[in-house]
Amino acid sequence: MLRIPVLLLLLSSFSTHAEDVKICYNYDCAASSMVTFSESQLANAAGLFRGILNGAEEREAIAKAVGLLARYAGEQSPIWRDQAKDDDGGVDGRMNSADHSENTTAYLKILEGRGWLKLHRVQSRVVRGATKPHWAARILEIRTGQQYAVDSWWFDHGKPAAIFRLEDWFKGARPDG
Numbered sequence: 001m002l003r004i005p006v007l008l009l010l011l012s013s014f015s016t017h018a019e020d021v022k023i024c025y026n027y028d029c030a031a032s033s034m035v036t037f038s039e040s041q042l043a044n045a046a047g048l049f050r051g052i053l054n055g056a057e058e059r060e061a062i063a064k065a066v067g068l069l070a071r072y073a074g075e076q077s078p079i080w081r082d083q084a085k086d087d088d089g090g091v092d093g094r095m096n097s098a099d100h101s102e103n104t105t106a107y108l109k110i111l112e113g114r115g116w117l118k119l120h121r122v123q124s125r126v127v128r129g130a131t132k133p134h135w136a137a138r139i140l141e142i143r144t145g146q147q148y149a150v151d152s153w154w155f156d157h158g159k160p161a162a163i164f165r166l167e168d169w170f171k172g173a174r175p176d177g
Contacts (some may be wrong), residue, residue: 018042019110023103025079027096033077041072042114049116055141058119059148062111062139063160066150069107071158079103082157100153101125101135104161108137108150119143128170136169137161149173 017039024032037045045068048061074080078093088094095103108122123138126149136149149169152161154176164173 021073021106021110023073023077023079023106025077025082025093025095025099025103027094028098029102031092035073035076037069037072037110041069042110045069045111046114046116049111049118052118055119055143055146058117059139059141059163062108062117062120062150063163065111065116066104066107066152066161067155067159069110070103070152073103074157080157084154084156095153097135097151097153098133100151101137104137104150104152108139120148123147126166126169128172138166139163 019037019042020034021037022032022034024030045065048065048068049058052058052061070079078091079095081091081093082088082095086094086096102125105122105125108117111117112122120139120141123140125135126138127133127135134153136151136153139148139150140146141148147166149164149166150161151164151169152159154162154174162175
């Protein structure tokens with residue numbers, strides 16, 4: 001009788017702690033895929049957050065982690081074909097800013113859920129522009145209350161995201177000035 005609880009305890013110690021996440025693509029989330037980040041992939045992301053001393057360093061780690069998780073997601077979905085901005089020729093896996101902001105928010109929630117974000121909190125997505133909307137993920141620096149747009153749309157697949165102060169992003173900030 002005592003053997004069953006011991007066996008269950010042993011089996012539970014071998015369970016994986018992977019993270020499943022739904023990502024979307026093909027403009028405005030017309031298609032989606034479930035991807036799984038393995039524990040070793042997540043450990044690589046966690047390593048980016050070691051030794052963080054301030055908000056700027058954590059934002060730099062966030063930018064890199066978004067790119068890293070996107071690369072891993074591209075190994076399991078067609079998003080590896082996505083190119084910077086909307087310069088992807090209509091291929092399966094293309095992403096506009098709406099897709100990027102959804103996926104980036106999902107990646108950020110993993111980082112937050114795992115306790116790696118010590119100085120920031122994930123917020124809802126933001127949009128600028130009425131005629132041609134442009135979306136981004138959003139974070140809040142806890143200590144200062146400053147909000148930031150996390151925008152991965154500007155770069156080819158798997159590159160670190162651009163992070164701007166939210167008020168600058170609303171004024172049209174871009175990584176190339």
